[in-house]
Structures are given as C-alpha cells and as structure tokens.
Amino acid sequence: MGAVYASLIVNVEVPDLKQPLTYRVPEDLDELTVGDCVVVPFGRQEAIGYVISREDEPPKDLDPAVIKPIKAKVLGDGASLPRAVLQTAQWMAREYLTDLATAVRSVIPDAQAAHLTRRVQLLSGWEERLPELTTASHRLVIETLAGCPSEAATLEELAELVASRVDSPVKLLRERGLLRDIWTVEPPRTGARRVKAARLLVVWDDAEEAAKVREAKAPAQAKLLRALASAGGAIAVSKLVAEAGVSPAALKKLEADGLIQTETITERRRPYSLSTSAVVAPELMPEQKVALDEIKRRLDSRAHNVALLYGVTGSGKTEVYLRAIAETRRRGRTALVLVPEIALTAQVVDSFRSRIGDRVAVLHSQLSVGERRDEWQRIARGEADVVVGARSAIFCPLPNVGLIVVDEEHEGSYKQDQPAPRYHAREVAIARARATGATVILGSATPSVETFWRAEKGEYGFLPLRERALSRPLPSVEIIDLREGFKKGQPALFAPQLLEGITERLAKREQTILFLNRRGFSMFLLCRDCGYTTRCPNCEVSLTYHQRSARLVCHHCNYERPAPDMCPTCNGNRLRPFGIGTEKIETEIKLAFPTARVIRMDRDTTMEKNAHMKMLRQFRSGEADILIGTQMVAKGLDFAGVTLVGVISADTALNLPDFRASERAFQLLTQVAGRAGRGRKPGHVILQSFNPEHESIAAAAEHDYELFYKREIVFREELGYPPFARLANIIAQDEDERLPETRLRVLAERLGDAEGLRVLGPAPCPLSRLRGKFRWHLLLKCADGDALRAHVRRGMLSLNSSERFGLTVDLDPMSLL
Numbered sequence: 001m002g003a004v005y006a007s008l009i010v011n012v013e014v015p016d017l018k019q020p021l022t023y024r025v026p027e028d029l030d031e032l033t034v035g036d037c038v039v040v041p042f043g044r045q046e047a048i049g050y051v052i053s054r055e056d057e058p059p060k061d062l063d064p065a066v067i068k069p070i071k072a073k074v075l076g077d078g079a080s081l082p083r084a085v086l087q088t089a090q091w092m093a094r095e096y097l098t099d100l101a102t103a104v105r106s107v108i109p110d111a112q113a114a115h116l117t118r119r120v121q122l123l124s125g126w127e128e129r130l131p132e133l134t135t136a137s138h139r140l141v142i143e144t145l146a147g148c149p150s151e152a153a154t155l156e157e158l159a160e161l162v163a164s165r166v167d168s169p170v171k172l173l174r175e176r177g178l179l180r181d182i183w184t185v186e187p188p189r190t191g192a193r194r195v196k197a198a199r200l201l202v203v204w205d206d207a208e209e210a211a212k213v214r215e216a217k218a219p220a221q222a223k224l225l226r227a228l229a230s231a232g233g234a235i236a237v238s239k240l241v242a243e244a245g246v247s248p249a250a251l252k253k254l255e256a257d258g259l260i261q262t263e264t265i266t267e268r269r270r271p272y273s274l275s276t277s278a279v280v281a282p283e284l285m286p287e288q289k290v291a292l293d294e295i296k297r298r299l300d301s302r303a304h305n306v307a308l309l310y311g312v313t314g315s316g317k318t319e320v321y322l323r324a325i326a327e328t329r330r331r332g333r334t335a336l337v338l339v340p341e342i343a344l345t346a347q348v349v350d351s352f353r354s355r356i357g358d359r360v361a362v363l364h365s366q367l368s369v370g371e372r373r374d375e376w377q378r379i380a381r382g383e384a385d386v387v388v389g390a391r392s393a394i395f396c397p398l399p400n401v402g403l404i405v406v407d408e409e410h411e412g413s414y415k416q417d418q419p420a421p422r423y424h425a426r427e428v429a430i431a432r433a434r435a436t437g438a439t440v441i442l443g444s445a446t447p448s449v450e451t452f453w454r455a456e457k458g459e460y461g462f463l464p465l466r467e468r469a470l471s472r473p474l475p476s477v478e479i480i481d482l483r484e485g486f487k488k489g490q491p492a493l494f495a496p497q498l499l500e501g502i503t504e505r506l507a508k509r510e511q512t513i514l515f516l517n518r519r520g521f522s523m524f525l526l527c528r529d530c531g532y533t534t535r536c537p538n539c540e541v542s543l544t545y546h547q548r549s550a551r552l553v554c555h556h557c558n559y560e561r562p563a564p565d566m567c568p569t570c571n572g573n574r575l576r577p578f579g580i581g582t583e584k585i586e587t588e589i590k591l592a593f594p595t596a597r598v599i600r601m602d603r604d605t606t607m608e609k610n611a612h613m614k615m616l617r618q619f620r621s622g623e624a625d626i627l628i629g630t631q632m633v634a635k636g637l638d639f640a641g642v643t644l645v646g647v648i649s650a651d652t653a654l655n656l657p658d659f660r661a662s663e664r665a666f667q668l669l670t671q672v673a674g675r676a677g678r679g680r681k682p683g684h685v686i687l688q689s690f691n692p693e694h695e696s697i698a699a700a701a702e703h704d705y706e707l708f709y710k711r712e713i714v715f716r717e718e719l720g721y722p723p724f725a726r727l728a729n730i731i732a733q734d735e736d737e738r739l740p741e742t743r744l745r746v747l748a749e750r751l752g753d754a755e756g757l758r759v760l761g762p763a764p765c766p767l768s769r770l771r772g773k774f775r776w777h778l779l780l781k782c783a784d785g786d787a788l789r790a791h792v793r794r795g796m797l798s799l800n801s802s803e804r805f806g807l808t809v810d811l812d813p814m815s816l817l
Helices: 081-094 101-108 126-132 136-146 155-162 166-173 205-216 219-231 237-244 246-258 285-299 317-330 342-354 369-380 389-393 424-437 449-456 483-487 496-508 582-591 611-620 661-673 697-699 705-719 738-749 785-797
Strands: 004-010 021-025 037-044 045-055 072-075 116-124 179-186 195-201 260-267 305-313 334-338 360-364 386-390 403-409 439-444 461-465 476-481 510-513 524-527 545-548 549-553 561-562 576-579 600-601 626-629 643-647 684-689 726-734 759-772 773-782 808-810
Touching: 004 037, 004 101, 021 037, 021 045, 021 549, 045 081, 045 101, 081 389, 081 424, 101 808, 116 155, 126 136, 136 155, 136 166, 136 697, 155 166, 166 179, 195 219, 195 237, 205 219, 219 237, 219 246, 219 260, 237 246, 246 260, 285 305, 285 317, 285 439, 285 461, 305 424, 305 449, 317 334, 317 342, 317 403, 317 439, 317 461, 334 389, 334 424, 342 611, 360 369, 369 684, 369 785, 386 389, 389 424, 403 424, 424 439, 449 461, 449 705, 476 496, 476 697, 483 726, 496 510, 496 582, 496 643, 496 684, 524 545, 582 600, 582 626, 600 611, 643 661, 661 684, 661 697, 661 705, 684 697, 697 705, 726 759, 726 785, 738 759, 738 773, 738 785, 738 808, 759 785, 773 785, 785 808
Parallel strands: 072 179, 305 439, 305 461, 334 386, 334 403, 360 386, 403 439, 476 684, 510 626, 510 643, 600 626, 643 684
Antiparallel strands: 004 021, 004 045, 037 045, 037 072, 116 179, 195 260, 524 576, 545 549, 549 561, 726 773, 726 808, 759 773
16 A cells, blocks of 8 residues: 555644645554544654645655654544534635635634643553563553553553653553554643542432431431432532532441442533523514524525524514524534624523523633533534534534524624634634535624625525514614703713603613713823823823723723823823713712612623623523613623613714724614513613714614615715625734835735726724834725735735735725724
C-alpha cells in the first residue's frame, strides 16, 4: 500500500504561516477521516491539527522524504470537527476573505481545544505476553494499567500508583509493542467533574425491608435508603444528604452494614436547573397552522431551504418554533436555535425544556469553562437533540441537523466584529444548513430589510403571522413630544402621562417596563464654570459617569477612573452629571415610587453568573413591579403581567451617521413596544421623543413594519445600499494619526476605477479614535458579491506588509461607526 497524506490546519498562531500543512498518515491511523483531530509534530513541540483532506500524492513542490508523520488521533467526545462544521468554516474563509486556518480556529471552542493530555494505554493481547516479562518494574506497570479506567493513565498518575518513576519502563514497553500513546483534549484548569456518590448494593425490595427495620430507631438511615431506591442509580452524596435532610454519619453506617457503597462518579454540570413541570401545548391559531404545515413540507423535502417567519410581537413565533422542532425530531433529525441575547437564552431554555425535557443543551459565553465543556461533549455524544445558544453555537457538533432557527434574525449582535472572520451568524446558519440539507427559519417581527426583500422576491419562503396569539390586540401607543416641556420651561425626565401610567399600574398590581438604551448614570460630567468634560484618554468619546461606584467608565475600551470632586481644569466645584442612563432612571423611579419593587437590567447589573436568569424569573413571578433596562429588555421577552412600556428617549439611535440608523431605531422601538399587553390585559406604550415626526417613530407607533419597509427600500435603492449592493468596510488603525489615511489612500489608488465598483473615502471613522488608535475607513460598494470579494482581494494583495499593517476588512458590515 502506498503512502497516504493529509492536509491539516494546525491550531497554532504563527505570523505568515501558510496553511494547510501536509503530513503523512501512518498505517495504524489509516482510518483517519476529514474533520478528525490529530497530534502532529510542529517544530520542537507537538500541536493539535484538523484533517481537511486526504491525498494519495503529496504536493508537487514538497519532497515526500521531509514530510513528517501524524503522531496520533485525539480521542474524546467533541474532539473532531463534524464534516458540516468544517465545510461551514471553508465557506466562511471564502465568503469573508480570511485564511482557512483562521476560519477553522474560529469554530473550535476554547473549552475543547485548550491543551493536550497524553496517556499510555495497554494494547490488546497484553495478557498473552505478560509471562515473557521478567523485569518486576515492567510487570508492575502492566498490572497497574490493567486496573485503570480504559487501561490507560498519564505518566504522572502511573508514577503515583506504582510509587516510583516510570519513564524508562514505559519507553521500553512502548518499543516492545505492549503500550501506545493516546491523546485527549482537555480544557484549561478543568476536566470532568468528579464527585463522591452513593448507590444501593441491594435490590429495591431488600432496601425497603431494611428501611422498615430502621424506621423507628434510625429514621435518617431509612430516609437515605428510600431516596437511593427512588434515584435508581448513583447519586451525589452532597445532594443525597441535603435532600434527605440527614447527616453523613447515617450514610457511613449504611455503608458499614453493606447496604450501600460510595464511589467517585462523573457528574454533569448543569447550566440551568431543569424545571420538572411540563407545559401543555396551546391550541394553534389559523396562521400558525398554515406556517407549521409549510415548515413540515420543507422538512420532508430534506433539501436546503430558507423561510422568513414574519410575525407581529406576541404572535406566537416561539410556539411555531417548538412545533417545528417536534416535527424535526419525529423525522430523526436535530435542531439548532440561535438567540441574539444571553438574556433570551434563559427564557428560551425554560420554555423548551418544559416541553422537550433534558434533551436541550445550551451554549453561550457566560457559562463556565466546565459547563461549556460538558454541554459540548453531551452534544457530541448525541445526548441532546436541541441546542439553544448565542452566535457561536452555530458551530456546535450537533449531528444530522434538520432545522436551524435564527430568532430575532435582524439583530446586530449576530455579527462578529472581532476577531476575524467577521461573520454574520444568520448567513453562517444558512451555509451550515446547505451542508446538511436543513430548513432555516428566520424569525422576526421586524426583519432586516435585506431578509424581507429576499422573501418578497421569492428567494426565501414567507410565513406571515399578522395577528397576536389568542387574537389579543397590539398595545396602543402614545407619543409624547418632549419639546413641549422645554417650551413651557418645565423639562422633565418623565412626562406626566408616564408617571400617571406607572402610578395606575402599581395600584392595579400590574407591571411596567422602562427602556433606555444607555447604561450608567449620565453621559458625562460637565464643569459649568469652564466647560470641561471628562473624556477617555484612549478613545474619542466621553467617559460615562456611574454614580453608584462614583467612577467614570469608557464603554469602548473599559478604561475607568474615580470621578473627581472638583474640575481638574479650573478647580471649580460645579462639576455636574449631564445626560441620562439606566442608573439615573432607577434612582429617579425609586424616589418617585419609594414602595415599588424595581429591577435594573443592563450590562452593569448582569455581570454575575446567571444574573439574567434570576432577574427575569423574579420579574416573571411578580416579585418586582418595574423593570428598567437597555436593549436586553427590548426583544423576545414574554411577561404576561406587563401592561405599560415607557420609552424614556426614542431618539437615542436616530441620528447616528450610519445608513442603518433609522432601521435600528424602528426595530428597537417596535420590539420594546411589543413587550406590553402579552397577557389577558391590554397594553399601552408611551414613547418620549424630541423628534416625534420621524418616520421610524411614527411607523413604530403604528406597529407597521411594512409601512417602514416600503419607505426604507426606496431610500436603499436610490443610494445603492443593501440589498441592492454588497459593502466592504476597510478600516485602518494606527497609533500614528497620519498613517491610517495614508494607507487607505494607497489602497484606493490601487483599486482604481474598476467597472461596477464604487469607492467612497477614505474618511475618518465616526468613532475616530478607539483604544489608543486613530481610525479611518474606506467603503466599497458593488452589486455583485463575488466581484466585490475579487476587488478587495486584488487590492489587498497589491499592498506590501507595511502598507497592509492595521487594515481590517469587514464584508457586509452591520455598523459603519
């Protein structure tokens, strides 16, 4: 048999290293397939690599004699990349103009690919060869390994078990063909959680008899016996004694009597506790039935397809998702559900598990490393049929994916900004579905203009839900013109109508959501004597004042310092907060309504683990009257008790220098308005604005997406913005103020007047300095995506390494700031 070679992406970051690399496949690893994780020599060290192809011949420019062999295949659940995920990474490399190594590394979770662990393992047939070993230390190593799990151990574990060094005997036994090295991927500082557990050594009837005997004189022992019988297997000792309400001494006595045994077991870390209460599925509305029937038809085709589930807020999109997932599972396939916010993950997981049970896995950045590891490996083992997660969950090792749901598909948080590849999870979901013949459901009450346009043109299916579930009405909307208060010399943070509305809801024991998309107490501190404002030394932005911690914080680079008592410029004492944030709203609401129970939900208050989940459950259960928050509270959340939503300032997103500003403002206002009136009682929304005539505010007040879309699509076509053109935003950054502009002017000149390409700029970015670097950008427009990528590739290749330094390419940018 001739030599076989494999092209690998090696998980190392070496500047200018061209990958993939070629390695020889040893005969004992001939079963290696695309996606397998392997150990390879790399320089003087060993590294992890991923097989992307197998070849019968090496590259023509490579001497076979210098090609190194692969050392071993890495074992363990989730170690290898599923073929569909690898194909998705290859698509990302092409689509987003990044090298394949960067794309592949981006789909490997940190919890899986942190470091390698090598173990030595007995080879089959060692028993027959044991008599030929005459050296005592060799026999001891073999006999010790035979008693280890999987007949394998690390050298450190083995040395501890035999109480002596084992390097020499292991080396000799490996050479004699009795041992081999095996490799597993272990996350940093954590592995499987090992806990002490107890299990019955007797059958259930005997356990019950023993419990009856002990009931009078040793009730604690009786409790433990019955708890273990109910468990049906091993249960963690800490959990057992806590639930039974007894001391560990009772457990020791049962073990001494031979009724139970204690042992060390692997326990799964659970990101969320599982609610045992099942929920009965509601009756579907007619539009939901039509949508579900179409989804079933699409699932039956087993062909890649995309459909937009366009439903007003409260129309029951989640119920359609649940039914579609059930249909997917009936067809023997799995489902992946993406949500844009971690806050939404908790709610979705709760609702899904109440219907599906423990076959739901969850993945997002706030899980601990151990939780991510356990969930990832559980998915890889096939112990979960449904995965719910944020953006990067699209790369999970879920096999045989038949359905991908992208909830709130319009959300900008689906776009990866740093590091490369700068992908959009919605588009990646469509690419992954293409690899498995899956159905993609894009759900939103306010779809992105591009998605609605594709549905309108027939590229995507269109599944409308124009009526709220149970025919409940959409909330009424009242727009308050804040200019009137200033004209009367009575400016106020809260309009009288909003204060009256809150008072009325508190009296009726109904709930209120107050929304402002800006955290902190105020935008900045301003000296009223000399005009000094507190600014970030690294960014061209002001520092936000946080009153509770008395600190000034940059929300871009995280620079912070104590707030001064006096003006550092004129030593004046009239340094005052200017502008508002959620912290100030909380302070003022508590002053206005001292008996109200208030929760503030923003990035500052949700930094602790599971803080989102605790706050949302607290509010849902009626333990709070008013929820104040940023965009975290604006989308997807479902609270039946909320009958009033107050938007403190509807203008925050309107005037940004970005062609998507109006779209974002409309989406955010419509989404937050949709939180009201989702239960039996009708809802009301109060929008406070200095610009009440703005088309986005007017359309949001009418809950009229299609009115907004008809106006917006005309603007996009006239100015050549998506969906009528593809964009590439090329950003240059440098600590030297002159270099970003210089580099982009060179690039613009090299691009020239290519046919079909429009070059805008270079110009300073609206955020002209961030994290100590000055920023300029060059915007490219082209009707054809392939042509745009070709132009960008040509332009970047024309630059030398110095000219290319500090340049990043963002294809299909979600923001031009």
